[in-house]
Amino acid sequence: MKAVVQVLKYVIFDLDDTLLDFQAAEQSSLKTILTRYHVPDLTVAKRCYLAHNHQVWAQIEHGGDREQLLNQRFQIVLGKLGIVVDGPTVQREYNALLGQGYQTLPGVQSLLTTLKTAQLTLLIGTNGVQDTQLNRIRGAGLAPYFDHVFISEAVGVAKPDRRFFDAMTTRYPDLTPDNAVMVGDSLASDITGAANAGLASIWFNPHHQVARNVRPTVTVTDFSQLQHCLLNW
Incomplete structure (x- = not known):
């Protein structure tokens, strides 16, 4: 009731x-990260990230290990695009950018x-x-x-x-x-x-x-x- x-x-x-306005902050921060790591196609990379990120937060909301899931997300997404990165490093860079999303x-x-x-x-x-x-x-x-x-x-x-x-x-x-x-x-x-x-x-x-x-x-x-x-x- x-x-x-x-x-x-x-x-x-x-x-x-x-x-x-998280959408505006996310789009700006994500574009900077993906450009920084030289993804070949921004549109494809954004679509890949958003799909994986949706799964990540669904797992967190159901009790998943948030630190592990967040630290792995860019490593997994960029890995699918053939780009090898250190996940926690990229996550820290993304957090710093997102932290300036004041809209x-x-x-x-x-x-x-x-x-x-x-x-x-x-x-x-x-x-x-x-x-x-x-x-x-x-x-x-x-x-x-x-x-x-x-x-x-x-x-x-x-x-x-x-x-x-x-x-x-x-x-x-x-x-x-x-x-x-x-x-x-x-x-x-x-x-x-x-x-x-x-x-x-x-x-x-x-x-x-x-x-x-x-x-x-x-x-x-x-x-x-x-x-x-x-x-x-």
Whole structure:
């Protein structure tokens, strides 16, 4: 049964493709890496990487060894293209580039300012590399809006594992299904994760995708709808 928030106090935000434009940061960083290692065809190489990376994060979200999977991904992808590299080295280079991906989605600053003015406690709950995500949050100017940032590398497990959310209730003992909601773009990690933790969820769905197998508490397609939903919960 879906959680129903009575008096909203905590809003837990996903980061990538909810607040920050991860697609833009990823494309820029990936192009730099692939060009640096002289791939013969950028289009083919990007397609190969994206397909493999999707599998990597699916494995991480199901409990796979994140460090090993991430450190091997460029070695595997470039290896398929006949290019031999040291996986951990390329991963570090990619993380450094991605850490400079500060692009926010349009309207983020206004939304967060309004929510802070309404005295809501804002948290970030994101899968990813600790240093990379913190650099992006700071670089985008988002850090002052959030009371705490929970990142899977530091937590030790990734969304949708309910233990990821247990880290939040450990730090904030009064955070309960009655006063908290998860906001995110991913059905697999954000919405399923919220369901696993017994939390209400808001699916940020600007591309009008169809939900399958998991049902968010509420679906919004833009920040105006999201703001109205949170302020009138």
